[in-house]
Amino acid sequence: MALVSEFLSHLTLAHGEEAEPTYPTVTAVRDFDPIRDAARLDAAFRTKGVDEQSVIDILTRRSIDQRQEIAFEYERLTKKELQTALKGALSGSLEALMLGLLKSPAHYSAMELKAAVKGLGTDEETLIEMVCSRNHREMSDIQKVYRELFKKDLEKDIAGDTSGDFAKLLLALIQTERDRPSNVVDYEKIDHDARSLYEAGVQRKGTDVDVWISILTQRSVPHLQRVFERYKSYSPYDMKESIQKEVKGDLEKSFLTLVECLENKQAYFADRLNEAMKGKSAKEKVLTRIVVSRCEVDLMKIRREFKKRHGRSLYRAFSEHTKGDYQKALLSLCRGDD
Incomplete structure (x- = not known):
């Protein structure tokens, strides 16, 4: 059944990865x-x-x-x-x-990813959001369910719908397990990675994307947060500014999303929600995907980041930009005003 x-x-x-x-x-x-x-x-x-x-x-x-x-x-x-x-x-x-x-987190994510790669045209925005924001344990669960539901490998579907360095980055995020966080801070490795990111990008003509992908998909999150700080001592630009100068298109968007999620995942989602409620009508698919995916994970923290970054509560934003029973459901999942 x-x-x-x-x-x-x-x-x-x-999985070996520690639970967030x-x-x-x-x-x-x-x-x-x-x-x-x-x-x-x-x-x-x-x-x-x-x-x-x-x-x-x-x-x-x-x-x-x-x-x-x-x-x-x-x-x-x-x-x-x-x-x-x-x-x-x-x-x-x-x-x-x-x-x-009604769907488990892995089932829901697998369905959303399938929708993003199925038919004519790829929904790169959804692919980037979902792949760059999930940890290795979550991606492994999604891959398993994806295979059970569609009798296909997620990696093959993404490889068939994307190309070049953009595909290489997404596949690395799906397949690679990050280093486990350590209680011991390895300052030498932090310095080495920061310098390597700089030398592979801003310092040279042309970007060695493979180096960026290797470091950004393999190292632990706390390690990379320190690397981004150290990076500023080598480069006149921070990591996100460097990405904007070095690469373009979907690769730029995915690297930026990845760095934002590594720095503060809840702030990233707060900004995504805010962006989805700009303009005359809300992007309800984006609101639904984020709220369903995060309400049992970190929506409370996303609420706090939303208020801090955008000067109004997420509850107020939903009240102003959605309507009817859909609005009632979002407000119920949001759980309260800040």
Whole structure:
């Protein structure tokens, strides 16, 4: 059954990389009763015009494990998959958001990556955001689920849809496991890497992209944060300014995204959310992808960064730039004003 494979895909594989601390806005609810929630959802779908508020209240206030228990009980109760019921009852951005919440993080990311490489034209923006912001453990889980869902390797699909140094960087991020963070600060290695980045870029004519890829995809995050500081003692530009001077196009965007995520991943996502709400209409696909992906990871910290960097709360921004039931769902996942 699809439900069983989805549950198994949520089990985290054991990797050498240390787990990152989490700052979720959505956590497991106490006094959880999946049978009661399944019955409430069934009643909401049967209501004339659909009781969207009940659907939002239940699915945005349960953890992924609890949502999958609800889905199991719903199928047992109605002999119909919850995903199918949601598709029949909802539409547009609200439907996409609720369906996203039913998937494990790896399953959801695999589906988003497949959408980015499928058909005519590649969605480079989504590819860059997702590949550059995931750690090796997350990417390994995504690769496994991608293979199970589509009977293809993620690396092959990306290699077939991208080219040159851009493809080389994305594939290195997918395949390479970073060094484990160490309690011992290796100042000699920090200096060596900072100097190597400078000599491979700003100091010479033409950029030795292979050196940049090697260092930026292999070293631990704390090590690279120190490297970026040390880099300023060699170069008249910081690392991001150097990238902008040395490379262009998708390679520039991906290197910049990678460095921003290495420096402060939550600030990167705060800026992405802010960018998605500029202009006359919000980019709801981007909002949905980030909120679904991060609400049980670090959305609380993203909220703080958003307020600090953009002078208003994320809650206020959602209130101003989205509307209707979709807005209600985003606000519920956001969990509060800052």
